Amino acid sequence: MGIMKPIAGTLAAGTILAASLAGAVQAQETDASVLAGTCANCHGTDGVSPGSIPSIAGQPYAVLIAQLQAFKAGEVPGATIMTRIASGYTDEELEAIARYFSEIEQ
Amino acid sequence: MVTRRTLIKSLGAVSVAAPMFSMPSIARGQSAGRVVVVGGGFGGATAAKYLKRQNPALDVTLVEASGRFYTCPFSNLYLGGLRDFESIGHSYDELTDVYGVNLVTDWAEGVDGDAHTVTLASGEVLDYDKLLLSPGVDMRWGAIEGYDESAAQLAPHAWKAGEQTQILKAQLESMDDGGLFILSSPENPFRCPPGPYERVSMIANYFTNNKPNSKILVLDSKDAFSKQGLFEAGWRELYGDMIEWVSLSNDGRVVRVDAENLEVETEFGEVHKADVLNIVPPQKAGAIADAAGVTNEGGWVPIVPETFESQQVPDIYVVGDATVAAPMPKSGFCANSQGKVAAAAIVASLAGQEPPAPSWVNTCYSVLAPDYGISVAGVYHVADGQIAEVADSGGVSPADADSDFRRREAEYAVGWYDAIARDTWGTGA
Numbered sequence: 001m002g003i004m005k006p007i008a009g010t011l012a013a014g015t016i017l018a019a020s021l022a023g024a025v026q027a028q029e030t031d032a033s034v035l036a037g038t039c040a041n042c043h044g045t046d047g048v049s050p051g052s053i054p055s056i057a058g059q060p061y062a063v064l065i066a067q068l069q070a071f072k073a074g075e076v077p078g079a080t081i082m083t084r085i086a087s088g089y090t091d092e093e094l095e096a097i098a099r100y101f102s103e104i105e106q
Numbered sequence: 107m108v109t110r111r112t113l114i115k116s117l118g119a120v121s122v123a124a125p126m127f128s129m130p131s132i133a134r135g136q137s138a139g140r141v142v143v144v145g146g147g148f149g150g151a152t153a154a155k156y157l158k159r160q161n162p163a164l165d166v167t168l169v170e171a172s173g174r175f176y177t178c179p180f181s182n183l184y185l186g187g188l189r190d191f192e193s194i195g196h197s198y199d200e201l202t203d204v205y206g207v208n209l210v211t212d213w214a215e216g217v218d219g220d221a222h223t224v225t226l227a228s229g230e231v232l233d234y235d236k237l238l239l240s241p242g243v244d245m246r247w248g249a250i251e252g253y254d255e256s257a258a259q260l261a262p263h264a265w266k267a268g269e270q271t272q273i274l275k276a277q278l279e280s281m282d283d284g285g286l287f288i289l290s291s292p293e294n295p296f297r298c299p300p301g302p303y304e305r306v307s308m309i310a311n312y313f314t315n316n317k318p319n320s321k322i323l324v325l326d327s328k329d330a331f332s333k334q335g336l337f338e339a340g341w342r343e344l345y346g347d348m349i350e351w352v353s354l355s356n357d358g359r360v361v362r363v364d365a366e367n368l369e370v371e372t373e374f375g376e377v378h379k380a381d382v383l384n385i386v387p388p389q390k391a392g393a394i395a396d397a398a399g400v401t402n403e404g405g406w407v408p409i410v411p412e413t414f415e416s417q418q419v420p421d422i423y424v425v426g427d428a429t430v431a432a433p434m435p436k437s438g439f440c441a442n443s444q445g446k447v448a449a450a451a452i453v454a455s456l457a458g459q460e461p462p463a464p465s466w467v468n469t470c471y472s473v474l475a476p477d478y479g480i481s482v483a484g485v486y487h488v489a490d491g492q493i494a495e496v497a498d499s500g501g502v503s504p505a506d507a508d509s510d511f512r513r514r515e516a517e518y519a520v521g522w523y524d525a526i527a528r529d530t531w532g533t534g535a
Binding site (some may be wrong): 006031033035036038039040041043044045049050051052053059072078080084085087088089093 | 344499518526
């Protein structure tokens, strides 16, 4: 059960109280993988890009969430498409996505 | 540090432990569940890969007739002279060798939803617990008078990549300078809404470099099209008056095709003669969807938004261009995105669990010239039981972007293709 700790540590405090621990862990992880699955279409499977679009796997959480929030706010100079995409997610969803990719070993 | 791989393995072990008691249909197969996927394009290949990633214990069989898959996305860049043909072809080697997907190179001809079986052209019968169809589109032969399969050998549609694309390319190359290329574009819905307009952009790029006195005429069965303002501005900037677009209201709708003489007749009787004629006809879901009984009266497949399971036949999931998924467009990106959602729903269902909340994205790049790209993006979720675009998100490239912005979007289009090809087939572009 070594996987529990890092994942449980990422959950919002209230979320985990509502359900059994195992159930909450699995549901949360699955949701994050569904959200993150769409990123792979441009950033590569597991966020490892084979081409000109940046890889996002294994980047520090703080870097990823700051970048996603800046895209959403329209504050990234020269941004092309990511402002339009990031604005489709809640802050909580962006945090889940950032955490998901930060936990992948590149 | 948790790696994704160990996490999948751990979760997979949890998933397969429970369901044997509650899902008797699975007990007959000796695995965690048997999934048959029909169609190895963006939707089906992605689903097969992500099914095995999420639960390696699943028995996943992919049925695909062609040994190598050529993509419609970037087939226009081949027509435009920017890429070679093999660069848009992909094999199934990694799906079989790395992910353990069983590949059956055959046509699926019949589905028995009650018996849970798929019958192949060879006569072989496959059992399934869950079936995922990603059949793409078929042409509605005869919907335009005179346009059938034999006419398509003379006036190609090139709307399924492969031999058709090569026929059109050869015709463009043998055309004399000063010739007229005509493209007939269908009414909605159809595969790849920006595709006809990217195609004429790329052919204009080829003409400019090789046959600069040639002209392009788009005869349209619509009054508006995807990214229209951006396309029209780009055409003027890049190609002057080489491309002329005729809307439905200006008699753009083609009602009859004479493929032997390369002539088309529009609704109000005007006849246009082409040197190269490209008919993109009306379409419907691929034939296996009809055989499975999952299509509606319009020829498309209604699905349950959360899972992409058929509304009409249980345990059959359908993704990609064949489905009614508006406001998501019929694009390779959407098919990939839907394939992942359906895979997650199948894995959950076989484990006796509720499906995770779905989330989808679409991004369609169109390349107007080697240094000139534009895009449209959308983020989608389920709201009030329907697929809906998330408010205040998505949209098209800005109209006033500078040349550097357009150049970078052309570069990202290539990056997108490299990434989605690898995400779907596990191969490089």
